[in-house]
Amino acid sequence: MKLYEKFADDIERLIRQGVYRHGERLPSVRQASQQHRISITTVLHAYLLLESRGLLASRPQSGYFVNLERADGERQMQDLRASKPIAVSSTVDVSRLVLSTLRSIGSGDAVPLGSPYPDPVLFPFEKLNRYAYTAGRDKTLWSLTNALPPGDPRLLRQIARRHLENGMPVDPNEIIVTVGATEAINLCLQAVAKPGDVIAVESPTFYAMLHAIERMGMKAIEVSTHPEHGIDIGELAAIVKSQPIAACMVMPNFQNPLGFQMPDERKRELVEFLAAADIPVIENAVYNELYFGDAHPSSLKSYDRKGLVLHCSSFSKSLTATYRIGWALPGRYRDQVEKLKFLNTLATPLVPQLAIAEYLERDGYEHHLRRIRKAYAQQANLMRAMVSRFFPEGTRISSPAGGYVLWVELPAKVDAMHLYQLALERGITIGPGYMFSISGSYRNFIRLNYSSPWSRRIEEAVIEVGKLVASCAR
Amino acid sequence: MKLYEKFADDIERLIRQGVYRHGERLPSVRQASQQHRISITTVLHAYLLLESRGLLASRPQSGYFVNLERADGERQMQDLRASKPIAVSSTVDVSRLVLSTLRSIGSGDAVPLGSPYPDPVLFPFEKLNRYAYTAGRDKTLWSLTNALPPGDPRLLRQIARRHLENGMPVDPNEIIVTVGATEAINLCLQAVAKPGDVIAVESPTFYAMLHAIERMGMKAIEVSTHPEHGIDIGELAAIVKSQPIAACMVMPNFQNPLGFQMPDERKRELVEFLAAADIPVIENAVYNELYFGDAHPSSLKSYDRKGLVLHCSSFSKSLTATYRIGWALPGRYRDQVEKLKFLNTLATPLVPQLAIAEYLERDGYEHHLRRIRKAYAQQANLMRAMVSRFFPEGTRISSPAGGYVLWVELPAKVDAMHLYQLALERGITIGPGYMFSISGSYRNFIRLNYSSPWSRRIEEAVIEVGKLVASCAR
Numbered sequence: 002m003k004l005y006e007k008f009a010d011d012i013e014r015l016i017r018q019g020v021y022r023h024g025e026r027l028p029s030v031r032q033a034s035q036q037h038r039i040s041i042t043t044v045l046h047a048y049l050l051l052e053s054r055g056l057l058a059s060r061p062q063s064g065y066f067v068n069l070e071r072a073d074g075e076r077q078m079q080d081l082r083a084s085k086p087i088a089v090s091s092t093v094d095v096s097r098l099v100l101s102t103l104r105s106i107g108s109g110d111a112v113p114l115g116s117p118y119p120d121p122v123l124f125p126f127e128k129l130n131r132y133a134y135t136a137g138r139d140k141t142l143w144s145l146t147n148a149l150p151p152g153d154p155r156l157l158r159q160i161a162r163r164h165l166e167n168g169m170p171v172d173p174n175e176i177i178v179t180v181g182a183t184e185a186i187n188l189c190l191q192a193v194a195k196p197g198d199v200i201a202v203e204s205p206t207f208y209a210m211l212h213a214i215e216r217m218g219m220k221a222i223e224v225s226t227h228p229e230h231g232i233d234i235g236e237l238a239a240i241v242k243s244q245p246i247a248a249c250m251v252m253p254n255f256q257n258p259l260g261f262q263m264p265d266e267r268k269r270e271l272v273e274f275l276a277a278a279d280i281p282v283i284e285n286a287v288y289n290e291l292y293f294g295d296a297h298p299s300s301l302k303s304y305d306r307k308g309l310v311l312h313c314s315s316f317s318k319s320l321t322a323t324y325r326i327g328w329a330l331p332g333r334y335r336d337q338v339e340k341l342k343f344l345n346t347l348a349t350p351l352v353p354q355l356a357i358a359e360y361l362e363r364d365g366y367e368h369h370l371r372r373i374r375k376a377y378a379q380q381a382n383l384m385r386a387m388v389s390r391f392f393p394e395g396t397r398i399s400s401p402a403g404g405y406v407l408w409v410e411l412p413a414k415v416d417a418m419h420l421y422q423l424a425l426e427r428g429i430t431i432g433p434g435y436m437f438s439i440s441g442s443y444r445n446f447i448r449l450n451y452s453s454p455w456s457r458r459i460e461e462a463v464i465e466v467g468k469l470v471a472s473c474a475r
Numbered sequence: 476m477k478l479y480e481k482f483a484d485d486i487e488r489l490i491r492q493g494v495y496r497h498g499e500r501l502p503s504v505r506q507a508s509q510q511h512r513i514s515i516t517t518v519l520h521a522y523l524l525l526e527s528r529g530l531l532a533s534r535p536q537s538g539y540f541v542n543l544e545r546a547d548g549e550r551q552m553q554d555l556r557a558s559k560p561i562a563v564s565s566t567v568d569v570s571r572l573v574l575s576t577l578r579s580i581g582s583g584d585a586v587p588l589g590s591p592y593p594d595p596v597l598f599p600f601e602k603l604n605r606y607a608y609t610a611g612r613d614k615t616l617w618s619l620t621n622a623l624p625p626g627d628p629r630l631l632r633q634i635a636r637r638h639l640e641n642g643m644p645v646d647p648n649e650i651i652v653t654v655g656a657t658e659a660i661n662l663c664l665q666a667v668a669k670p671g672d673v674i675a676v677e678s679p680t681f682y683a684m685l686h687a688i689e690r691m692g693m694k695a696i697e698v699s700t701h702p703e704h705g706i707d708i709g710e711l712a713a714i715v716k717s718q719p720i721a722a723c724m725v726m727p728n729f730q731n732p733l734g735f736q737m738p739d740e741r742k743r744e745l746v747e748f749l750a751a752a753d754i755p756v757i758e759n760a761v762y763n764e765l766y767f768g769d770a771h772p773s774s775l776k777s778y779d780r781k782g783l784v785l786h787c788s789s790f791s792k793s794l795t796a797t798y799r800i801g802w803a804l805p806g807r808y809r810d811q812v813e814k815l816k817f818l819n820t821l822a823t824p825l826v827p828q829l830a831i832a833e834y835l836e837r838d839g840y841e842h843h844l845r846r847i848r849k850a851y852a853q854q855a856n857l858m859r860a861m862v863s864r865f866f867p868e869g870t871r872i873s874s875p876a877g878g879y880v881l882w883v884e885l886p887a888k889v890d891a892m893h894l895y896q897l898a899l900e901r902g903i904t905i906g907p908g909y910m911f912s913i914s915g916s917y918r919n920f921i922r923l924n925y926s927s928p929w930s931r932r933i934e935e936a937v938i939e940v941g942k943l944v945a946s947c948a949r
Contacts, residue, residue, distance in 0.1 A: 100817050104623060113620070121617035130611035133826075137604035143595035145796035146587070149578060180654055183821040196670050196692060212818045218670060322619035325824050343574050344686045347657040350799050350824060352607075 004039060005046035006379065009054075012047060016056055016067055023069040027057065030064075042457055046383065052390065053382035059390055081259070081397050081410055083233070086204035086223035086440045099208050099436045105425060112462040113450060115421070115430035117257070119318055119405060120453035123373045125365070129321055129356045136355035148348035150339045152178025152328070156354045159361035160328055166367075167289070167297040177329045177339050178349045181322075182287045182315035185329040185338075187213050188345060189311040190248065192337040193281040194219055198247035201240060203232050205408070205437035205446070207257040207285065210250045221439055222246070228399055228408075231256065231263035234271055241278050248281045254298040255288035258408040258437055258448040260401025262298050272304040279309070281334070286314040287327075288404040290370050293378040298403070308333030316357055318404075319370060324353035377405050377452065384451040387460060391467030393474050405452035406432075411445045412474040420447065423469050429462045479520035480853065482513060483528075486521060490530055490541055497543040501531065504538075516931055520857065526864065527856035533864055555733070555871050555884055557707070560678035560697035560914045573682050573910045579899060586936040587924060589895070589904035591731070593792055593879065594927035597847045599839070603795055603830045610829035622822035624813045626652025626802070630828045633835035634802055640841075641763070641771040651803045651813050652823045655796075656761045656789035659803040659812075661687045662819060663785040664722065666811040667755040668693055672721035675714060677706045679882070679911035679920070681731040681759065684724045695913055696720070702873055702882075705730065705737035708745055715752050722755045728772040729762035732882040732911055732922040734875025736772050746778040753783070755808070760788040761801075762878040764844050767852040772877070782807030790831055792878075793844060798827035851879050851926065858925040861934060865941030867948050879926035880906075885919045886948040894921065897943050903936045 015021050028036060033044045048065050051057040058068040103117065136142060151157065157173040164171040179185040186209060194200060196218035202210055204223035214221045222240060225233040232251055240246060253263040275282050284301045292298055302312040311334060315327030326349065331338040360366065384407050388398050395412035411417065417433040424431050434443030453459060489495050502510060507518045522539050525531040532542040577591065610616060625631065635647040653659040660683065668674060670692035676684055678697035688695045696714060699707040706725055714720060727737040749756050758775045766772055776786040785808060789801030800823065805812040834840065858881050862872050869886035885891065891907040898905050908917030927933060
């Protein structure tokens with residue numbers, strides 16, 4: 002536990018015990034720093050954390066006040082509203098701009114609030130590197146024939162075991178190892194649909210889904226998506242009645258960018274509706290391990306009776322992104338996906354597969370995951386608290402149930418692309434909302450990444466973006 | 476130098492010096508083994524090598540005879556004839572059978588004469604593994620943003636340097652690193668053509684080219700291909716006149732399966748013809764480093780003035796296959812290929828890129844290549860000699876100028892798929908000809924791999940296949 006967390010817990014106990022009363026002003030940051038002999042940053046972090054827990058409210062120029070009228074976790078800012086995209090099919094063409102945005106987001110020394118990638122600082126890369134080295138000493142592994150699809154048997158077993166531990170028994174023979182979830186999603190999409198077909202997606206949706214659709218010459222249709230319940234099944238049903246839908250692509254857990262976890266009942270309902278309509282669904286599950294709640298979330302796949310759910314995942318968000326190891330559970334499309342994998346990249350490098358298998362066999366994964374889940378949950382709170390505090394009125398923020406991104410609706414006047422440029426000039430990247438849609442619905446939205454350990458640099462960047470938003474909103 | 480090579484050189488000197496005269500019978504394998512106190516295998520290898528040099532002829536039941544009437548390298552068996560495919564466009568669908576064939580070829584303990592992959596025994600995997608380990612200790616490399624296209628700058632520089640050393644100056648900024656040449660070919664094809672388009676290919680052609688075409692929903696048209704000069708430019712011109720051709724895909728050096736090196740003049744002619752017709756050409760150059768001649772072969776790319784040549788290569792045949800590091804030089808299609816790379820697999824793993832960059836920087840590559848070129852050239856001679864000796868009359872064999880595969884035309888009665896099954900039952904794999912065409916032209920052809928160091932096991936396998944061919948030909 003970090004010092005600021007401990008300090009926040011201490012203060013919370015004092016509030017719960019009535020030492021600090023409702024409406025009472027807490028010691029200023031400076032005072033608390035002197036009283037407790039801890040840094041100003043630590044105090045500020047603790048206060049922000051308490052604010053995000055709903056126990057403190059801040060008033061500009063006045064300081065922090067105990068606020069017991071707001072239940073834990075209640076938001077100071079308004080909730081996001083369910084999206085209402087213009088539900089027309091459209092040939093997708095967003096990838097070029099996204100690529101250049103992502104490149105600038107990733108490059109150089111900018112503060113990567115726009116990055117879609119995890120900060121690997123919490124990942125066990127030293128162990129993986131060592132396991133890779135040991136695996137690589139076996140010369141039989143350097144023969145390509147051992148790397149052909151579906152994947153290394155040791156890794157297949159470990160992936161199946163992991164699914165089982167997470168409550169979903171999986172046949173190792175169904176698994177196809179891929180070059181990250183990106184390849185898995187591409188292959189699954191190609192297995193279920195053909196050029197010209199229409200694919201139903203959430204709105205907003207993770208742009209890699211739109212890219213896959215664009216690339217295959219298919220069309221996307223955006224379906225309204227509730228920031229807590231997920232895709233609107235009623236609206237989807239109406240769309241399916243009005244036109245042929247070849248497949249549906251969703252991210253039921255910790256959706257990028259919305260962060261919601263679809264309730265189990267709605268997952269089941271979605272799977273049953275699609276099964277009745279005989280429509281395959283591609284499930285992007287890359288954030289599943291990064292839940293903030295008590296238990297691993299269920300997958301659509303676990304409700305699948307007809308083999309119509311194509312579950313795609315990877316180790317990129319939870320263990321290592323640069324090894325590019327993902328997998329697909331393609332249900333009844335297994336053989337097609339295996340063949341497409343072979344055609345697309347022939348084989349997945351073997352040494353990284355074995356390094357990950359070794360890591361999983363040694364049983365430290367759950368411990369590591371607990372650590373990063375906790376860190377991300379805290380960082381989510383801090384990011385929410387900072388945005389609440391430093392972004393202008395009219396801002397709405399998501400309430401992520403897992404993962405490491407926050408979706409922020411800015412006042413209507415703000416053009417996120419303009420904001421993106423202004424922030425970039427100040428050495429800060431943000432994820433502009435236009436990337437997440439083909440309908441242009443999210444021009445005043447941004448996505449913020451909180452995968453990096455909290456730091457003064459990030460804090461200052463968020464404050465700076467808040468100022469830019471305020472100036473754009475005027 | 477291996478013992479059998481030394482022994483072969485000794486005998487050759489004796490023949491050149493007239494110690495052994497034309498028509499004279501050499502000591503039997505057993506006698507020579509006793510005389511020189513070397514193993515029977517060594518003598519047999521040496522005799523086979525001399526046979527392939529055209530200095531010995533073997534007569535069943537009689538032994539080996541000096542044959543000075545055949546010039547060096549002249550073939551005992553007949554040359555292959557130029558292919559005459561039925562030149563109709565066709566929707567390709569060969570990949571499923573090929574995948575299952577390749578899997579059986581690669582799996583278990585079979586003698587892998589059918590394998591398309593190099594035997595990594597000659598590759599410096601220990602060094603690469605060590606460099607990978609060292610590179611992987613730098614934690615900044617575990618961030619995915621550093622692995623985004625086009626590729627690691629160190630590797631891009633080394634690839635450019637290598638091209639320069641091989642006589643082709645290349646701008647490092649043109650290079651896109653990919654997951655093997657397979658991905659490069661797929662991306663390049665998608666950059667230049669769309670579903671329904673017709674792509675001109677050699678006949679026979681490397682099946683991965685057919686797979687790429689199949690996968691994109693395009694059509695292939697096979698063009699007659701001479702076993703030494705390559706694709707028939709006149710026939711290609713006639714096809715281009717009769718129908719729109721979106722692109723051409725060729726393998727001008729050490730074509731898989733024919734093994735030819737297209738003469739420079741014909742390369743230039745092909746590039747100029749396609750440039751005049753404004754047709755892009757995808758050049759598969761994966762075997763370029765494995766030449767048997769004196770100098771590195773030229774690439775189509777070096778004759779390219781209009782940016783219409785998309786050059787694809789990899790380190791898979793020459794350094795490591797399992798790292799899956801390839802690249803494309805897509806000329807004027809560079810930005811499209813970069814975007815497609817991003818869409819297809821997002822990033823190429825960074826650690827293998829750096830391990831290869833480190834290896835190339837340390838300057839041992841040329842030494843390593845000389846070693847494997849020499850080994851492959853000798854193994855080619857041995858394989859040719861063995862097939863000449865043990866396959867029945869009516870067999871024709873290719874004369875590879877580089878690479879590690881031999882293309883064998885069997886007597887017309889032999890069905891290579893049937894032969895494949897028979898050989899597989901005996902623990903031997905071969906590459907049946909049907910994989911290399913969509914027109915069914917090569918049902919009595921097989922491809923044999925000679926990338927593994929020569930061994931008694933391989934020898935016995937070749938003899939066994941020869942017997943099977945003979946029994947099928949009856």
